[in-house]
Amino acid sequence: MIWNTLTYTGWGRVRSATAQVARPERTSSLAALQAETAAPAIGMCRSYGDSCLNDGGHAVDMTRMDRLLGFDPDTGILEVEAGARIGDIARRFAPDGWLPSVMPGTGFATVGGCIAHDVHGKNHHGAGSFGQHVVEISLMNGGKLQKVSPSKGVKLFRATIGGMGQTGVIVSAKLQLLPCKGDIMTVTERRIENLEHFLEALDASKSTYTVGWIDATAQGEALGRGILEEAETGYGLVPDAKPSRAVPFNAPRWALATPVVRFFNAAYFRRVPERGRTSVKPITEFFFPLDKLLEWNRLYGKRGFHQFQCVVPVSEAAVLRLMLDKIGSAGLASPLAVLKRMGSGRAGLMSFPMEGYTLAIDFPNRAGAEALIAELEEITEKAGGRVYMAKDATLDPSHLTKMYPDVTKFAKLVSSIDPDGQYETDQTRRLNIRSHA
Numbered sequence: 001m002i003w004n005t006l007t008y009t010g011w012g013r014v015r016s017a018t019a020q021v022a023r024p025e026r027t028s029s030l031a032a033l034q035a036e037t038a039a040p041a042i043g044m045c046r047s048y049g050d051s052c053l054n055d056g057g058h059a060v061d062m063t064r065m066d067r068l069l070g071f072d073p074d075t076g077i078l079e080v081e082a083g084a085r086i087g088d089i090a091r092r093f094a095p096d097g098w099l100p101s102v103m104p105g106t107g108f109a110t111v112g113g114c115i116a117h118d119v120h121g122k123n124h125h126g127a128g129s130f131g132q133h134v135v136e137i138s139l140m141n142g143g144k145l146q147k148v149s150p151s152k153g154v155k156l157f158r159a160t161i162g163g164m165g166q167t168g169v170i171v172s173a174k175l176q177l178l179p180c181k182g183d184i185m186t187v188t189e190r191r192i193e194n195l196e197h198f199l200e201a202l203d204a205s206k207s208t209y210t211v212g213w214i215d216a217t218a219q220g221e222a223l224g225r226g227i228l229e230e231a232e233t234g235y236g237l238v239p240d241a242k243p244s245r246a247v248p249f250n251a252p253r254w255a256l257a258t259p260v261v262r263f264f265n266a267a268y269f270r271r272v273p274e275r276g277r278t279s280v281k282p283i284t285e286f287f288f289p290l291d292k293l294l295e296w297n298r299l300y301g302k303r304g305f306h307q308f309q310c311v312v313p314v315s316e317a318a319v320l321r322l323m324l325d326k327i328g329s330a331g332l333a334s335p336l337a338v339l340k341r342m343g344s345g346r347a348g349l350m351s352f353p354m355e356g357y358t359l360a361i362d363f364p365n366r367a368g369a370e371a372l373i374a375e376l377e378e379i380t381e382k383a384g385g386r387v388y389m390a391k392d393a394t395l396d397p398s399h400l401t402k403m404y405p406d407v408t409k410f411a412k413l414v415s416s417i418d419p420d421g422q423y424e425t426d427q428t429r430r431l432n433i434r435s436h437a
């Protein structure tokens with residue numbers, strides 16, 4: 001197997017790594033490779049920060065191992081290689097009445113990446129996290145293949161889900177798909193006037209899928225205003241999804257200057273009529289709205305961007321106002337800000353979700369951005385919440401134990417199966433995770 005020297009980044013393009021990267025196509029070549037040089041796996045590098053980076057080391061790109069291995073139409077259980085993309089699975093199975101039970105906001109994420117961050121979707125309040133629908137994982141550690149599940153090798157299973165690749169390479173998995181009506185979505189959008197109304201509307205919603213867009217530049221009475229989308233799967237005919245386009249160059253700095261963002265956000269808010277509206281869309285347009293614009297991360301310019309994502313308990317929702325206040329007055333907000341209600345579902349020791357509200361927001365990588373994120377992280381910790389590893393590139397290691405109380409258990413298990421730290425990444429080194437063992 002050939003190792004190629006590659007310089008690559010996470011989706012935010014702030015951190016980069018130069019590593020020896022191999023792209024095996026079969027389990028046999030992966031096994032030979034791992035027996036010789038155990039190294040962390042990477043998928044489509046849709047994590048924003050340094051979770052998929054291994055600067056100066058090795059990484060195994062799993063995207064060629066993307067085969068569908070078997071599907072049982074009676075149970076809805078799909079066996080699939082870890083490099084398969086979640087959007088391709090949705091497109092293939094929705095017309096037959098099945099969807100991945102949980103889908104993140106990009107269809108480019110691989111099954112391995114979805115397990116390794118125990119991702120959540122717009123139905124987290126009802127369906128829980130990705131890992132709760134994983135029936136079995138084939139895991140390779142140092143060339144040795146083993147199967148783990150909720151009933152066999154439970155400790156390793158729970159450390160692998162949300163485990164950031166630290167237990168070895170996920171080769172394939174059996175996933176429980178979710179019945180759906182078909183491959184279209186009926187989506188209702190309505191304006192929400194401020195944060196309090198937003199939280200009430202999210203709590204009151206009976207829809208299977210919900211997501212809120214927030215105008216992070218709005219202040220005062222309008223702080224936290226935005227648009228709530230509620231959706232259900234359906235069937236029928238809709239126009240095909242529009243073809244994807246690519247962002248041809250890195251956008252100039254003025255494109256995300258505060259007055260431009262404020263103007264854009266006001267127009268985006270008013271795009272939905274006051275009385276609201278209902279439309280029908282192809283599933284991919286609802287679940288993966290940004291995927292239409294390939295390489296949209298270039299809109300943040302050469303220096304890239306950070307995404308801050310936290311979840312705070314329901315009882316501490318008031319801190320969201322404090323956060324939005326700080327964000328609005330820092331003049332760093334971008335149009336991309338999302339608010340969702342989370343249920344309690346999580347499947348791994350290091351899983352992100354908790355019952356509460358999750359806020360995700362992009363910041364261009366400008367002076368002051370990392371200091372602002374550090375303040376938001378501090379507020380999150382004090383509120384008993386946590387920051388999402390899939391988005392993180394900056395978290396101070398001192399927050400880890402409070403945010404992730406199972407980190408010691410996790411670190412002990414991982415250190416026992418990988419004593420030389422061969423599966424470590426830039427993120428786990430930065431966060432000093434193994435030191436908790």
Ligand SMILES: Cc1cc2nc3c(=O)[nH]c(=O)nc-3n(C[C@H](O)[C@H](O)[C@H](O)COP(=O)(O)OP(=O)(O)OC[C@H]3O[C@@H](n4cnc5c(N)ncnc54)[C@H](O)[C@@H]3O)c2cc1C
Pocket residue numbers: 011040041042043044045046047048051052062082083103104105106108109110111112113114116117118119120121122164165166168169170171290390391425
């Ligand atoms: C536009 C956009 C929207 C998003 N929306 C959401 C959302 O709504 N909800 C959500 O939860 N997340 C969301 N994400 C984050 C994304 O779902 C996760 O970061 C996911 O892990 C990306 O998958 P990937 O294949 O690109 O993994 P990578 O980014 O390549 O890797 C992420 C981690 O997974 C590990 N890994 C990858 N493959 C394997 C494998 N085969 N075996 C073992 N470990 C592996 C890597 O070591 C790394 O630690 C979004 C990302 C983008 C860009």
